[in-house]
Each structure stands twice: as structure tokens, then as C-alpha cells.
Amino acid sequence: MIEFDGIRKRFGGHAVIDGLSLRVDDGEFFVLVGPSGSGKSTLLRMVNRLVLPDEGTIRVDGEDVASVPVERLRRGIGYAIQSVGLFPHRTVAENIATVPRLLGWSKEAIRDRVDELLALLRLDEPGMASRYPRTLSGGQQQRVGVARALAARPRIVLMDEPFGALDPLTRESLQASLKAIQRETKTTILFVTHDMDEAFGLGDRVALMLDGRLVQTGTPSELIREPVNDRVRDFVGGARARLRELALHRVRERMHRGGVADGEAVDADATLQDALGAMLMQGRERLPVSEGGHAVGTIDLADMVERRR
Numbered sequence: 001m002i003e004f005d006g007i008r009k010r011f012g013g014h015a016v017i018d019g020l021s022l023r024v025d026d027g028e029f030f031v032l033v034g035p036s037g038s039g040k041s042t043l044l045r046m047v048n049r050l051v052l053p054d055e056g057t058i059r060v061d062g063e064d065v066a067s068v069p070v071e072r073l074r075r076g077i078g079y080a081i082q083s084v085g086l087f088p089h090r091t092v093a094e095n096i097a098t099v100p101r102l103l104g105w106s107k108e109a110i111r112d113r114v115d116e117l118l119a120l121l122r123l124d125e126p127g128m129a130s131r132y133p134r135t136l137s138g139g140q141q142q143r144v145g146v147a148r149a150l151a152a153r154p155r156i157v158l159m160d161e162p163f164g165a166l167d168p169l170t171r172e173s174l175q176a177s178l179k180a181i182q183r184e185t186k187t188t189i190l191f192v193t194h195d196m197d198e199a200f201g202l203g204d205r206v207a208l209m210l211d212g213r214l215v216q217t218g219t220p221s222e223l224i225r226e227p228v229n230d231r232v233r234d235f236v237g238g239a240r241a242r243l244r245e246l247a248l249h250r251v252r253e254r255m256h257r258g259g260v261a262d263g264e265a266v267d268a269d270a271t272l273q274d275a276l277g278a279m280l281m282q283g284r285e286r287l288p289v290s291e292g293g294h295a296v297g298t299i300d301l302a303d304m305v306e307r308r309r
């Protein structure tokens with residue numbers, strides 16, 4: 001169990017965590033979601049005392065983290081961070097084995113666990129175990145970071161955007177593995193992301209954090225069905241609902257007939273979602289529209305939003 005009780009933190013006169021209380025229950029997969037700069041990493045880092053609160057108490061299994069020797073505290077908590085933080089002069093296997101070694105596991109037990117985690121995290125290229133972090137891709141490094149966090153089977157794991165650098169397919173597959181491991185081992189996971197899909201896919205409960213405060217905490221379906229205010233509604237459903245809506249409309253409904261624009265044309269029968277994709281690919285806010293191979297008009301980025309009449 002992780003409890004945050006009346007936490008405040010200021011950086012340079014600015015309140016980053018603004019009177020926050022939260023309880024993460026045993027065996028729960030808890031996801032903190034919120035936009036960049038909302039204070040998610042700061043809050044997470046307080047659990048293993050990488051950041052100290054100005055006010056308030058954090059308890060892990062009932063013990064105030066401020067009164068636990070920091071080595072013991074960190075050894076008992078798995079931690080995978082946003083910027084990976086692998087030891088550059090240790091191999092992949094040595095990185096993963098860090099905590100089991102500190103805990104005095106036998107060589108065999110460590111080797112078995114490393115093999116198991118390499119397979120689980122799909123780090124199964126030949127020779128992977130003996131490579132050094134700098135020879136790995138960003139996504140592979142991230143996965144080694146996750147393996148290291150899980151290695152000693154800690155009861156509590158903190159994860160800060162651990163899948164941020166992965167392509168969507170690898171990401172989905174690792175999300176599924178993590179969720180399965182968590183269910184099976186009943187690990188308590190506090191997971192940070194700014195991706196709402198990831199939050200809803202993984203979390204038993206999700207807390208939306210805005211400007212250092214928890215605006216709403218609940219199950220994914222509670223946040224979707226009963227958002228407490230418009231900011232929650234926007235963050236939860238707004239972005240995706242709007243994108244979905246773009247797929248339902250054709251360029252011809254919003255185009256301007258007769259205009260001219262530079263760039264590769266989109267077809268009048270393409271969806272607005274296709275048109276938006278083409279704009280992003282080409283780095284242009286306006287594109288020509290063609291019909292049967294002939295230029296017939298233009299469409300603007302601003303036309304993606306329905307014109308209010």
C-alpha cells in the first residue's frame with residue numbers, strides 16, 4: 001500500500017504538487033495520468049525519496065518513507081524511469097541483475113530470472129544479455145529498464161512512462177505482458193503516463209492529475225461515464241472523440257471550391273482524418289483537393305473543426 005497524505009512541493013516559488021492525498025491499495029494497478037508538467041514524475045519520485053515533499057507524509061505499507069533507511073526503501077521498490085537510467089558500464093544481464101545481486105540471490109537463480117525477463121520483454125535477440133546499453137535501441141533500453149525494475153519481484157513497482165519510446169505494436173504487447181504479470185503476482189504498481197489509452201488499458205483505477213492536483217480518481221469507466229467536470233471530460237474523451245469524428249466526414253464537405261494551394265492533393269472523397277494525416281506528413285496547413293485527378297479546390301487545417309453557424 002502506498003499512501004500520500006497532504007503532499008505539497010514547490011519548485012522556485014511554483015506549486016508543483018498542491019495538497020495531494022491518495023491511497024494506492026495492495027495489489028492494485030494504479031495509473032496517474034495527466035499532461036506534461038502536471039507533477040506526475042515528481043509525485044512518483046517521492047515514493048522512493050528521490051524527491052522530498054515540503055509538506056505531508058508518504059507511507060509505504062504503513063511506514064513513513066522518511067524514517068526508513070533509503071537503501072532498504074529503494075531495494076524493496078522496483079523503479080523504471082522515463083529516461084531509462086541504465087548503468088552504461090554494465091551489460092544488459094548485469095543491469096537486470098542489480099537488485100537480485102544486492103539481495104544475495106544465487107548465480108543460478110539470477111541467471112534464470114534474467115533469461116525469464118529477457119523472454120518476457122521480448123529482448124530475445126541473440127547475445128542480448130552480454131551487450132552494453134549504448135548498443136541498444138531506445139525502446140530496447142527502455143525494456144531493460146522495465147526488466148530491472150521487476151527483477152527481484154518487488155511488492156511495489158513505480159513506473160514512469162516505461163513504454164514511451166516503443167512503437168505501438170511492441171507497446172501493446174508489453175502492456176499486455178505487464179498487466180498479466182501484475183495480475184498473477186498481485187504486485188502493487190503505480191504507473192505514470194500521459195497517454196489516456198494506456199491509462200485505461202492498464203489501470204484498475206486511474207487518477208487524472210492537472211496542475212499538481214488530482215482532479216478525479218476512479219475506475220476507467222467512472223472517468224468516462226461520470227467525469228466530474230469539463231476538463232476531465234476533455235482530457236478523457238475529447239481528443240479521441242474528435243479524431244474519431246474526423247473519420248466520419250469527407251473532405252468534400254468542408255473544402256473550398258476553386259482555391260489553389262501547393263502540395264500533394266488529397267481526394268475529395270478522402271476522410272478528414274486522411275486529410276489531416278496528409279497535412280502532418282507534408283507539413284502544410286492547406287492542401288489542394290482533387291476530384292477524378294483534377295484540382296477542384298483546397299482544404300485548410302481550420303476546416304477540420306466543424307464551422308459553427
Ligand SMILES: Nc1ncnc2c1ncn2[C@@H]1O[C@H](COP(=O)(O)OP(=O)(O)OP(=O)(O)O)[C@@H](O)[C@H]1O
Binds near residue numbers: 038041
Ligand atoms: N528539480 C526541479 N527543479 C525545478 N523545477 C522542477 C524540478 N523537477 C520538476 N520541476 C517542475 O515541476 C513541474 C512538474 O514536473 P514533473 O516532472 O513532475 O511533470 P510530469 O507530469 O512528470 O511531466 P511529463 O509528462 O512531461 O514527464 C514542471 O513544471 C517541472 O519543470
Ligand SMILES: [Mg+2]
Binds near residue numbers: 040082
Ligand atoms: Mg514525467
